[in-house]
Amino acid sequence: MASEKESQRRNSTIKARKSGSAGVKSATVAAVGLIAATTLLAGCGSKDAIPADDAYQGNSGESMAAPSSSESASGAGGADNGAKARDTGKYRDGTYSVDNQPDPSGKAPIDVTVKVAQGDITGVTVVGHTSNDISKKHQAAFIEAIPGVVVGKPLKGLKVDKVAGASWTTQAFNDALDNARSQASVQ
Template identity: 40%
Template sequence: MTATPNPQTRSASPDAAPSRAGRLAAIAVVGTALVGSGLAACSQTAVPADDEYAGRASRATASSSGDPAYWASDADESGDHSGDGISGPYANGTYSASERYGPVKEDAVHVTLTVADGVITDATVTGDALLPQSARFQSDFVAAIRGVVEGRVIDDAHIDVVAGASKTSATFNKALDAIRRQASEAATPKG
């Protein structure tokens, strides 16, 4: 007759495999040690990036349409763009500009604005994106931007972030400045 092992009996031999609880305890100890050493390494002071991809502090404000997807910086609200060398008056008309962006300028935004008496009355934006993630950001931006800028004075139409698309928003501002320059030059008498 052979003896059947009892599952309730624990072996005290040194060759026995550790219990599940023992393995979990060992994993917990090792994990705690790793996390602790990782946190110790993180105690150094972090230095924010200072390049074209670094963000800037902003606060949420609703757009003129009440859309909370628009973020304005304090500089945008001031309407002071005197440092950009562009000033009105602006000639009525429809103006277009395209700007490229990305590490190798692989993405683009095409902006067409209609201006009447210095106010944006119509806005059309399209995008060309290389990667699917960029295409999603551009698509969200295109869907939201019209409600953000239409009805605004062209000098006060700079944006910070619309629909979470920070790079697309910054590129829109470059196109807006090109359009402001076109409309200002069109209003300046030649001679």
């Protein structure tokens, strides 16, 4: 009888150890998972996020700054049409400027000046405004490449794809082209 009680006690001890061990393992796995998730999510709220250079980034439809525009003195007379004018597809010769055009991040605006003659772009100047080193690199590459992409092309309907790996600067440039078309449109 003593050996039977001892056998039952041993079995109870083994069961307790097994269930205690399983509980410790489960708690350990849960703790490791929680630490991993916390580590992965730690940078998600960073206010200084740097834009990636991939096909999945894009415009959220929001921007932190509204674009301002002005027609330069060399543009064909008339008042500043700005965003109130519509694109008619027929354009006055002249130079049209869009200042402080924000990119989708709202942190790296550009100034764009487009020269138009007989409906074609005859010159383009882009000035970048960013303090972020990565954005500076992308903007500089874009600024160097964009004249070769747009000069000689018709202004009507022109939209450029990602230039020099600068997705957000390209988006800001396309938005500036829309604004310039409105400014240049013959109403």
